[in-house]
Amino acid sequence: MLIQTLKLTHFRNYEHQTFSFDPFINILIGDNAQGKTNVLEALALLANGRSFKTASNQEMIMFKQDFSVVEGAVISSEKPVTMKVVVSNAGKRAFINKKDIAKLSDYIGYLNVILFQPEDLSLIQGSPKLRRKLIDSEITKISPIYMYNISKYHKLLRERNMYLKTLQKKHASADAYLAVLSEQMAALQVDLIHRRQAFVKLLNDISHTLYGYIGQEESLSIQYMTRYKEVSKEAILAKYEHNYERDIRYATTTDGIQKDDLKIDLNGQDATLYASQGQQRSIVLAIKIALVEIVRQEVGEYPVLLLDDVLSELDDIRKTKLLNLIENKVQTFITTTSVEGIHHDVVSRAKKMYINHGKLVKEEYDG
Numbered sequence: 001m002l003i004q005t006l007k008l009t010h011f012r013n014y015e016h017q018t019f020s021f022d023p024f025i026n027i028l029i030g031d032n033a034q035g036k037t038n039v040l041e042a043l044a045l046l047a048n049g050r051s052f053k054t055a056s057n058q059e060m061i062m063f064k065q066d067f068s069v070v071e072g073a074v075i076s077s078e079k080p081v082t083m084k085v086v087v088s089n090a091g092k093r094a095f096i097n098k099k100d101i102a103k104l105s106d107y108i109g110y111l112n113v114i115l116f117q118p119e120d121l122s123l124i125q126g127s128p129k130l131r132r133k134l135i136d137s138e139i140t141k142i143s144p145i146y147m148y149n150i151s152k153y154h155k156l157l158r159e160r161n162m163y164l165k166t167l168q169k170k171h172a173s174a175d176a177y178l179a180v181l182s183e184q185m186a187a188l189q190v191d192l193i194h195r196r197q198a199f200v201k202l203l204n205d206i207s208h209t210l211y212g213y214i215g216q217e218e219s220l221s222i223q224y225m226t227r228y229k230e231v232s233k234e235a236i237l238a239k240y241e242h243n244y245e246r247d248i249r250y251a252t253t254t255d256g257i258q259k260d261d262l263k264i265d266l267n268g269q270d271a272t273l274y275a276s277q278g279q280q281r282s283i284v285l286a287i288k289i290a291l292v293e294i295v296r297q298e299v300g301e302y303p304v305l306l307l308d309d310v311l312s313e314l315d316d317i318r319k320t321k322l323l324n325l326i327e328n329k330v331q332t333f334i335t336t337t338s339v340e341g342i343h344h345d346v347v348s349r350a351k352k353m354y355i356n357h358g359k360l361v362k363e364e365y366d367g
């Protein structure tokens, strides 16, 4: 997959700006708060129909404007495709080859991006929510069925929690409606757990090898931890029924995949407790490159890699390993305040774009 051009209209601090990109390495250079990450956000919006920074449409629209437009010319499955997202306060509209696409699941898939930000370095020690978000967003990109089922599950979960509140207020016990919601959620969870397990198995296999390549000696293992001993509709439903009284008392669904997590170990020891800062960086790096590889395996093409200010967080060895692994294979966008610290070979081959106050002020290949 390749992004050839990007056109921004009233997007964040860009009034009107067009970019054309290198098939391999693109470096966006500029001082802080000039609009480098905004470009990556626009690319991810183009790919996924949603921002990685905000759920608010208003935030993406330039101050004092009513809408913003992000358009891109992309090569997907070896064919040229135009993708466009229009953001207004009324919502977002997405277009493929100028055709209005009503369902997000029909829009995504043309362009896959993997984002690596400094925040990702807290993946190991951060809350389980971060790790669930990672697997959910990555599986969603390669599986429209997962995307559909996970959003249906969250809708049911909200509905169930609201209904539990009603029952709590009325001092009522579980009834037929609660049973129906629980049954639907149990069935969906079986499917979602199986898909998460298959994805994490792939992630484990690939990142295990990559972790060794990065130069770490320990053995990395990543497992999906479900709270259910038996993953079947009957067993999950039985757990729900067992919890009815407690759920009503606290007006919340105590069990479910919204509580699951990843178990990350080094040589059999819990990485959240024992991994050093350097080991954690290597684990996250291995996971991110594994995600790139998973897209290639599942979709048949490499995704686009977005490295937001992350190179400065990696030491020279890890930086070199990362760049070697993606070299001449993966279209990559790097944001940085300075090219110092990025290997000279990489810089000289890259297209360098200088950003100042929401404008592309200079672009060049050499130097």
Ligand SMILES: Nc1ncnc2c1ncn2[C@@H]1O[C@H](COP(=O)(O)OP(=O)(O)OP(=O)(O)O)[C@@H](O)[C@H]1O
Pocket (backbone or CB within 6 Å): 011, 012, 013, 014, 030, 031, 032, 033, 034, 035, 036, 037, 038, 039, 058, 059, 060, 061, 062, 063, 309, 335, 337
């Ligand atoms: N809706 C908006 N309208 C106009 N400007 C905006 C909007 N949203 C953000 N900005 C501006 O965008 C700039 C931030 O851009 P961005 O996050 O891309 O910075 P950056 O170049 O990546 O900086 P850093 O190196 O600090 O990460 C800020 O100046 C901010 O005021």
